[in-house]
Each structure stands twice: as structure tokens, then as C-alpha cells.
Amino acid sequence: MPFVNIYLPAAFTRDVKQQISFSVHESLIDIFSVPEKDYFQVIHPVEPDNLIFPDEYFDIPHTANLVYVYITCKEGRTVEMKKALYAAIAKKISERTLVNADDVLIFLNETSLEDWSFGRGIAQMIK
Template sequence: MPLVRISLIEGKNAEYRRKIGDVVHQAMVDKINCPPQDRFQLISEHPKGNYLYASEYLNIPHTDDLVVIQITLNEGRTVELKKALYKAIAEGLQKAIGLKPQDVFISLVEVKKENWSFGNGVAQYAP
């Protein structure tokens, strides 16, 4: 736990994509107590025609550099921890790859601990 899905428009190089994954993972370790060895990320590139987004939402402009980050994780973290995570990811991506903070879209999906199996057909976190 957690499982991270990162989506962006195709065309960025492998180093750019790796840096995104690195920043997201380090922010989770630093801000929401994710174990350092617990890294499961899926980075997907999409053709521009299949990557649809609002050019502006809630007075936040978005460009073709928009990175969508969906993190599925155990439920129970405070709003303060979530806010710290969002900030760390946005600031980290700006520093690492020059991504504008308004082009960082993050969604958390919280699940109960028993909803995970890390292999062997076993629910490792189930009571």
C-alpha cells in the first residue's frame, strides 16, 4: 500500500517520468508515513486525443503538461496529512522537472486494509 497511477500526455522522456515517480514516492514516505520499500507505481502515457481535461477548473488553469496522480491507500489519514502530501508533491515536481503546480492533479482513493493482496492470494493486512 499505496498503489499510485500517474497519467500524462505521451512524449516525455523516461527520466522525466522517473522523476515524477520519485517525487511522488518520496512525498508519501515523508508526509504520510509510507514505508520506503512500499513502491508500486503505474505510469501511463496517453495520446493527446485521449487525454481530456478542463483547460480551467476552480480558477486553476491546466496545460498539456497536466499530470494526473491517483493514489489508492489505506483509509484514516487526517486532512492535515493529505494537505501536506499534496503540497509536497506539487512543490517537489516544480523543483524536479519544472512542472507548474497548477498542472498537478491529485486524487486519493481510500480503502479498508482488507482490500489488499500483495501476492500469494492472501489479504496480508486483513485481521
Template structure:
């Protein structure tokens, strides 16, 4: 039950944004075996003045940088997370063609009881 927030520079066409969502969903299915149609994502676009990055950690990032923040159950292992990082980078490289240097991913673990996915019910508590 991941929830993903994707941030990127403004100006990309709808097909590019859709490819990011499709590739991210595919990576989540590949690495974490998320259920079919478990696609809870939001994309925010930012003008250049509101979207900053640097070359920290020896990585030469560019204007196609995409930040992906994934909140998911705190039951995932470090091995699963590493596999997810790899699959996201591979899939985004294929479509829409984002360089590995421009894929920045963070995971926020959350206890299952912290989720309500509708009807005001804590479905996983």
C-alpha cells in the first residue's frame, strides 16, 4: 500500500509524467509485489526557482532530476528497498528516459495502523 509523491521541474508533457507513474508502479510491482491497481501517486511540478539540487555525493544531477518519496508499511526489508531503488532507476531509464543520476528516491516507513484508505476506517490496524 505505497503512497508516492513525485516532484519534478515544470514543463514536461503529460505523456512524460504518465511514463513516470507507469514506470514507478511497475517497479513497485516488481520489487514489492504490490497489488494490482494499487496506484496511489501524486506529481507536483515546480518552476526552476522552487526546485533545487546540487552535486552532493559526487553525482552530477541535471534539470531532469526527479524526486520520489514513497510512504509504505514499515514491514519492508532492506533487501526489498534496495531492489526497489534499482528497479525504479531501471524502469525510469527505459521510460521516459531519465538518467540514473537524476533519480532521487526516499522511503518513509509507516506503521500499518497509521493508514486509512477510505471511509474513515483504519483498514490495516
């Protein structure tokens, strides 16, 4: 039940946006065992003047192709699973697009089951 926000340069084509979206979703399926239909994402195209970042951070260089992936999901994954997810997302994006893995920033926010409603004002995940 992840909800994913992807912030990326507005100049990216529809195909690049789709490849980034698919890369994130496939990684969530593979690593977090998310069901295939649990595919809720919002892509936020950002104008260059609104992407603010340093040239490098933690000795990792960044370019104007910076992509921010913000994942909200239920709590309970191990540190190893989280590391594997980050690596899978960055690898898939860099293999499918011109975005370098250095330019893929990933942020994970964990929540409790009662923090979710998938419609009708019902908290489907709790009984």
C-alpha cells in the first residue's frame, strides 16, 4: 500500500516519466512484495528554477536531472529490505533512462495501518 510522489524535471518526456514510475513500482513489488494493482503514484513535474540542490552531497555529484522519489508505506520493513529497495529503484531508473543513479534521491516515510483509506472513507487496513 505505498503511495509514491515523484518529483522530476518538467522537461522529461512522457516515456521517461513512465519508465521512472514503472521502475519504482516494480522495485516495490520485488522487494516489499507489494501487489501489482497497489499502484498509486503522483508525478510532479518541476520547473528548473524550483529544483534546488547542491552540486554534490555525501560525495555524490548531482545534476539538473535530479529525481526525488518520496514513498509513504506501512511500517515493518527491515533495514536490509529498505537498502535493497533503494538500490533496485536507482538501478532500474538508470538502466531505463538517461538519469544517472547518482541523481535518484529516495525518501521513505512509514505509517501505521490506521493511517490509510482507499476510498469510501473506510480504513480498509484495520478491522
